[in-house]
Amino acid sequence: MTAAAPVPREDGRGGRIRQQQEGAILQAAEQVFARAGFQGATMAEIALRAGLPKSNLHYYFGTKAEVYRAVLGHILRLWLAETDSITPDADPREALGHYIAAKMRLSAERPDASRVFANELLHGAPEIGDYLRGELRALVADKAQVIEGWIAEGRMAPVDPVHLFISLWALTQTYADFETQVCAVLGRTALGPDDYRRATAHVQALVLRGCGL
Amino acid sequence: MTAAAPVPREDGRGGRIRQQQEGAILQAAEQVFARAGFQGATMAEIALRAGLPKSNLHYYFGTKAEVYRAVLGHILRLWLAETDSITPDADPREALGHYIAAKMRLSAERPDASRVFANELLHGAPEIGDYLRGELRALVADKAQVIEGWIAEGRMAPVDPVHLFISLWALTQTYADFETQVCAVLGRTALGPDDYRRATAHVQALVLRGCGL
DNA sequence: TAAAAAATTGACCATATGGTCAGGTTTTTC
DNA sequence: GAAAAACCTGACCATATGGTCAATTTTTTA
Numbered sequence: 269m270t271a272a273a274p275v276p277r278e279d280g281r282g283g284r285i286r287q288q289q290e291g292a293i294l295q296a297a298e299q300v301f302a303r304a305g306f307q308g309a310t311m312a313e314i315a316l317r318a319g320l321p322k323s324n325l326h327y328y329f330g331t332k333a334e335v336y337r338a339v340l341g342h343i344l345r346l347w348l349a350e351t352d353s354i355t356p357d358a359d360p361r362e363a364l365g366h367y368i369a370a371k372m373r374l375s376a377e378r379p380d381a382s383r384v385f386a387n388e389l390l391h392g393a394p395e396i397g398d399y400l401r402g403e404l405r406a407l408v409a410d411k412a413q414v415i416e417g418w419i420a421e422g423r424m425a426p427v428d429p430v431h432l433f434i435s436l437w438a439l440t441q442t443y444a445d446f447e448t449q450v451c452a453v454l455g456r457t458a459l460g461p462d463d464y465r466r467a468t469a470h471v472q473a474l475v476l477r478g479c480g481l
Numbered sequence: 482m483t484a485a486a487p488v489p490r491e492d493g494r495g496g497r498i499r500q501q502q503e504g505a506i507l508q509a510a511e512q513v514f515a516r517a518g519f520q521g522a523t524m525a526e527i528a529l530r531a532g533l534p535k536s537n538l539h540y541y542f543g544t545k546a547e548v549y550r551a552v553l554g555h556i557l558r559l560w561l562a563e564t565d566s567i568t569p570d571a572d573p574r575e576a577l578g579h580y581i582a583a584k585m586r587l588s589a590e591r592p593d594a595s596r597v598f599a600n601e602l603l604h605g606a607p608e609i610g611d612y613l614r615g616e617l618r619a620l621v622a623d624k625a626q627v628i629e630g631w632i633a634e635g636r637m638a639p640v641d642p643v644h645l646f647i648s649l650w651a652l653t654q655t656y657a658d659f660e661t662q663v664c665a666v667l668g669r670t671a672l673g674p675d676d677y678r679r680a681t682a683h684v685q686a687l688v689l690r691g692c693g694l
Numbered sequence: 695t696a697a698a699a700a701a702t703t704g705a706c707c708a709t710a711t712g713g714t715c716a717g718g719t720t721t722t723t724c
Numbered sequence: 725g726a727a728a729a730a731c732c733t734g735a736c737c738a739t740a741t742g743g744t745c746a747a748t749t750t751t752t753t754a
Contacts, residue, residue: 285701285751303604308520311742324702326743383603386659390596390603391516393661400665408666425690430666431683437662438655439648446599446651448606452613453621453643470644477638478691496730498721524712536733539713 290328292318294342297335302380305387306336340388340396343381346374348403354411360424361481365472368440372468375444376459382444408433425480432479439471503541505531507555510548515593518600519549553601553609556594559587561616567624573637574694578685581653585681588657589672595657621646638693645692652684 296317300309311332315325329335350370353363375382393400412429419426443450447459456463509530513522524545528538542548563583566576588595606613625642632639656663660672669676 283700283752289701305518305520305600305604307518308604310740312740321703322742323704323744327701327703330743332742386603387518387600389659389662390599391518391521393665397661397665400662404662405666405668427687428679428683431680432687433666434655434663434680435652435684435687438651438659442647442651446602448610449602449613449617449650450647452606452610453618453646455618466641467644467647470641471648474640474645474648474688474691477693478687480690496722498731502731523710525710534733535712536714536735537731540731540733543713545712 286328289318289320289324290338292320293325293328293335294339297339298342298380298384301336301339301387302383306332306391309336311335337395339384343385344396344399346378346381347385348407350374351407351411354414356414356417360415360418360479361476364436364476364479364481368436368472368475369468371436371440372443372464372471375440376461376464379444379447382441386441386445425478427479436475439475443467499541502531502533502537503551505533506538506541506548507552510552511555511593511597514549514552514600515596519545519604522549524548550608552597556598557609557612559591559594560598561620563587564620564624567627569627569630573628573631573692574689577649577689577692577694581649581685581688582681584649584653585656585677585684588653589674589677592657592660595654599654599658638691640692649688652688656680 293314297309297314299317300314304310304313309332311325312322314335315322318325325335329338350367353366353370355363388394388396408430411433415424415427415429415432418424419429443459443464451457451459454463459467506527510522510527512530513527517523517526522545524538525535527548528535531538538548542551563580566579566583568576601607601609621643624646628637628640628642628645631637632642656672656677664670664672667676672680
């Protein structure tokens with residue numbers, strides 16, 4: 269039979285072998301897309317890194333766009349999380365501090381994921397635009413209300429909550445996305461745990477003080 | 482004679498026609514590179530946007546990499562400027578406020594330039610790494626000393642000056658580089674002058690308060 | 695253990711794209 | 725106003741790369 273329909277794909281589905289191969293492919297693809305962008309990435313290199321021939325890669329993912337979408341899907345799940353600490357009766361100082369630490373950890377531990385995401389945004393988010401205008405916007409609107417509440421109660425300085433989120437993302441992701449530049453001005457060749465500790469402390473101090481906390 | 486050596490290229494050199502054509506090419510290239518990245522950009526599209534046949538484009542710039550380097554060169558000049566306001570005897574509040582406003586203006590007026598730069602960084606700065614580790618690092622080290630001075634004199638809160646610069650770049654460029662995401666959460670289809678006014682005020686307030694100013 | 699399903703693979707193809715080139719035209723120079 | 729330099733261009737080529745396919749092997753199922 270010629271190549272069967274690559275039906276399942278949705279996590280948890282598919283045979284044991286499919287599970288493992290798709291995992292390896294996605295991991296390899298994240299690296300390649302992070303380093304080269306969508307156009308620059310080649311199926312050949314993804315296959316090579318995943319340790320299988322190109323035609324086998326095409327057995328699991330029909331097109332490059334499909335691989336890309338799958339990688340983005342994974343990444344979005346990481347992105348969405350971590351706002352749990354921001355609730356009406358949480359301590360603003362602690363909640364924001366936690367959020368910053370969590371985002372910073374993501375930059376440190378999954379820089380490639382962050383870069384693929386950044387690249388997608390940089391090019392106008394052709395693939396995830398709907399998600400941004402839907403789920404993400406709703407989430408931000410929700411959390412913005414919480415912050416407005418804190419401000420109304422006089423628990424922190426008046427800050428535009430949506431712009432605050434934009435700032436938090438920018439401040440934390442810059443360490444992954446633009447690591448080269450950060451390393452250059454810090455005089456490092458790579459960012460180590462110590463650099464990340466310092467960076468986290470800096471961002472927390474700047475933002476918390478900036479919010480009057 | 483076959484294609485003559487494209488000798489000059491350094492601004493100000495070359496005949497009248499060359500001046501104008503190279504200008505048109507660079508402008509077109511900035512747009513194309515911003516939208517598609519280096520690999521995604523095609524010489525055909527750059528030529529189309531610049532209003533000349535592809536072979537003529539190759540008369541001025543031998544290779545795509547050459548066009549890219551020229552575009553980056555232009556952009557770096559924009560990037561370097563604007564730190565003038567940061568001097569030992571300036572008012573910290575005013576100096577940083579000015580710098581933020583200037584960087585914000587750059588994001589608003591030259592978003593494509595910012596994006597090309599961001600894309601280059603995102604992919605490890607293969608072309609401008611030396612510049613970052615040389616000129617930029619030196620500049621930042623210099624300005625960091627100024628800020629250290631302000632701190633020592635008790636004129637602002639103690640903040641790691643190098644990380645502060647990283648933060649300032651992140652906070653301001655995010656509005657150009659990730660405009661799609663910003664628009665999504667703000668519920669806009671594009672950022673207008675009003676949005677930029679608000680964003681500038683927000684970043685200034687956050688940072689100045691964050692620096693105890 | 696046999697049939698069916700899933701997985702694997704090398705050979706192959708179509709297309710897109712960066713770049714070349716020879717010959718022509720315009721502009722500048724003296 | 726003629727020689728030289730600069731500029732322009734359509735046709736062409738080599739290569740890289742996404743994707744296909746038919747044949748084969750491995751795994752699962754009953």
